[in-house]
Structures are given as C-alpha cells and as structure tokens.
Amino acid sequence: xxxxxxxxxxxxxxxxxxxxxxxxxxxxxxxxxxxxxxxxxxxxxxxxxxxxxxxxxxxxxxxxxxxxxxxxxxxxxxxxxxxxxxxxxxxxxxxxxxxxxxxxxxxxxxxx
Amino acid sequence: xxxxxxxxxxxxxxxxxxxxxxxxxxxxxxxxxxxxxxxxxxxxxxxxxxxxxxxxxxxxxxxxxxxxxxxxxxxxxxxxxxxxxxxxxxxxxxxxxxxxxxxxxxxxxxxxxxxxxxxxxxxxxxxxxxxxxxxxxxxxxxxxxxxxxxxxxxxxxxxxxxxxxxxxxxxxxxxxxxxxxxxxxxxxxxxxxxxxxxxxxxxxxxxxxxxxxxxxxxxxxxxxxxxxxxxxxxxxxxxxxxxxxxxxxxxxxxxxxxxxxxxxxxxxxxxxxxxx
Numbered sequence: 001x002x003x004x005x006x007x008x009x010x011x012x013x014x015x016x017x018x019x020x021x022x023x024x025x026x027x028x029x030x031x032x033x034x035x036x037x038x039x040x041x042x043x044x045x046x047x048x049x050x051x052x053x054x055x056x057x058x059x060x061x062x063x064x065x066x067x068x069x070x071x072x073x074x075x076x077x078x079x080x081x082x083x084x085x086x087x088x089x090x091x092x093x094x095x096x097x098x099x100x101x102x103x104x105x106x107x108x109x110x111x112x
Numbered sequence: 113x114x115x116x117x118x119x120x121x122x123x124x125x126x127x128x129x130x131x132x133x134x135x136x137x138x139x140x141x142x143x144x145x146x147x148x149x150x151x152x153x154x155x156x157x158x159x160x161x162x163x164x165x166x167x168x169x170x171x172x173x174x175x176x177x178x179x180x181x182x183x184x185x186x187x188x189x190x191x192x193x194x195x196x197x198x199x200x201x202x203x204x205x206x207x208x209x210x211x212x213x214x215x216x217x218x219x220x221x222x223x224x225x226x227x228x229x230x231x232x233x234x235x236x237x238x239x240x241x242x243x244x245x246x247x248x249x250x251x252x253x254x255x256x257x258x259x260x261x262x263x264x265x266x267x268x269x270x271x272x273x274x275x276x277x278x279x280x281x282x283x284x285x286x287x288x289x290x291x292x293x294x295x296x297x298x299x300x301x302x303x304x305x306x307x308x309x310x311x312x313x314x315x316x317x318x319x320x321x322x323x324x325x326x327x328x329x330x331x332x333x334x335x336x337x338x339x340x341x342x343x344x345x346x347x348x349x350x351x352x353x354x355x356x357x358x359x360x361x362x363x364x365x366x367x368x369x370x371x372x373x374x375x376x377x378x379x380x381x382x383x384x385x386x387x388x
Contacts, residue, residue: 047193047197065255066197067251070250072386
C-alpha cells in the first residue's frame, strides 16, 4: 500500500500519470506486436533498456528490422497496412519470402 | 595531449574520401540557411557555475532532455546499439557498414561532450535516463532505406537545432554548437549518400519513394507545434532564436530541394502530420 509520505511528497497525480504512461507503453507494444503478426513478423523481447525491439521473421527467425515503443496510438497498424503491398511485392520482408506469403494471403492474427 | 585532442587525433586518422561527410558539404559554403530572429536578441549570458534563474535552468534541462546524446543516458546508448544491429543485418556491404560505425563513433563523441555539459549544469542530470519521446525515433526501420531516411531527416533536425545554439545564452552549449552542427550535417549527408545509392536502381528507387511517405511527416513533426507556449520563454532567455514554425519552414526548404534532386515529388506537408 502506498504511504501517506509517498502521496504527499511525490503527488498522487504524478503517480497516476506514471502508471497511466506505463500502461500506454505496454498497450503500444501490444499494438505493434499485433500489427506485425498479421504480416508474419514477430516482435522480439526488448533489445535495449526496454525501448527498442527487434522485428524477426516468424518463418525463419532472421532479424528484419527494429522498432521503438513510442509510436503514437494507431500508428503501427497504419504503417503496416500502408506497407502491405510492399511485403507482397518483396520490397520489404525477409529473403525467405514468409512476409510475402503472409501479406498476400492477408491472414491477420498470426502468433509467434 | 588532452582528452579532446586525443579524440580529434582519432577522428583525423579515420578520414577517407567520403568520411566525414561534412567536409564536402561545408567546402561549398555554409550548407544551412541563415536564421533570422523576428525580435531583439536576448541579452542574457550564463557560464558553467553561474547561478541560473529557476525558469532558465528548467528550460535548459528540458532542451537537453530532448537532445539526449549523453553518455549517462541509457536510452541514447540503446539507440546506438539499435543502429549497430541494423548495420550488421541490413546494410549491403563493408563500405556502408564502416560508414555507419564512423557515425556511431561520432555520436559517442557528442555523448562525451554533452556529458561534460550535463555535469557542469546539474550532476544528478548526468545519469538520468531519458528515452527519446518523439515518435520519429521509434518508427520501424525494416530496410537500409529506412535507416538512410532516419539519418537524412533526423540528424538534420539536430543540425538545425545546433545552428540555433551557436547564439545560445548558455556559453558551454554555444561553444560546442558548431562542432555538433557540422557533424550532424555530415550524418544527414551520409543518409543522403545512401539514398542516392539506393535510388540508383529502379527497385531501390521505388522502395525509397514509398518510404518517403512514412518519414517526411515525422521529419516535419519533429519541430513540435507551431503554437508551443514554451517557445517565447526559450527565445526570451536566449536559448532559442527562432520559433518552431520558422525553423521547420527553413528545414522544409532544405530537405524539399534534396528530395526533388532524388527525382521524387515532395509529399503534401499536411498529410499524416501529428504536430502542426
């Protein structure tokens, strides 16, 4: 239980904001994870101090890029959707072709 | 030889025909546009160790938090690690990988410079972890072209801010501004050099054309809202000379010319923008 001292010295509003900020970050990470799963890319564990994440090919495990956890809400899905035809054409994605196939079939919700 | 001379010596031994990219950029004259402040210049001037007005110190720390290139900032080191990951995995050859390593070395030099500045300003700040808050530092980078845009646009943003710091009322910042500006122009030129290589073949050009739509709005958004209430305070104290809208416009003029030189249409400046 949070002490009176903590509430007085730190300020409840700041604590609430921090908690809310932390939740926002994990929500953004989930958004990113979900958006990339739909094109056959797995969001790896945080690579560096909890801010940046490797993007791995779900088919072969190769690193295909990275991403940070401070995208704005909705941004990850918008970017992946905008890039979907680039995975299909092979402009983006792993040389093994997994994203090309996943994006072409449009089968959202693939899990790592 | 003092520590900065040793760094300078190490840098000079790393020079090649290409690196550092700033040499060619400045050899043709000042590559950046002139900043003209709309009002009278602030008359304040503070050096390390001077007592600072509370508001001034708060604004200066805020500015340095955004800047981020500080040895004690874990998130900056994380960003550098991510850069190395990308170079190892996505870069096409030895030359480009070596250039990227020179870039990281130069950013680490900045981290030492800003560390000294932080220690002189507030010791507790030196070890504070401040993740980059702006989304442009977090956009997915899935190709060498993404990374090239990151350098072309984001490092150039640093160069424009450093140009403004040449007039800073905080003397330690003013003293290092020209070096940081020059280096950041070089990093942006490195990104542009990569883009020209990428655009040399049709498939790469198509990739770069498509990715421009992701990076251009982020680049313009990096300067913040045009009506930011803090800007007049920064200008009052001499920590900035121009507002967000003015510096964004100068930046836009610079990058638009270079985008056109790649053979691309400049995107609509309002499309997908988050901070107008």
